[in-house]
Amino acid sequence: MKNALIQELEEFLQREDYGRNWDGAYQDVIPAIRRYFESHGFETRLVNEWESPTRDAELIASRERLTVHIPWVEDRNGRSVVHLNAVQLQQSKDA
Secondary structure, eight states: OHHHHHHHHHHHHHHTTOTTOOBSIIIIIHHHHHHHHHHTTOEEEEEOTTTOTTSSEEEEEEETTEEEEEEEEEOTTSOEEEOGGGOEEEEOOOO
């Protein structure tokens, strides 16, 4: 499931003309990914690094029993970068 989601996000970003260099994450790529999830029925929110258990800023997208965490970090040049391989999926069990 995670690999399929990453592939779908990569294809979406390439169609949005981001290619494979997703720097400037907070300004450009995170809003595009947020639009992607919202168009698929997810609720989204941004979490700063102090609120995140991973200590990375994250976009969190939730729908029904699925929560997706998409972290981004600053590279050594001070640019924010999204690493799609670091995406985490959490599925809650039925109550």
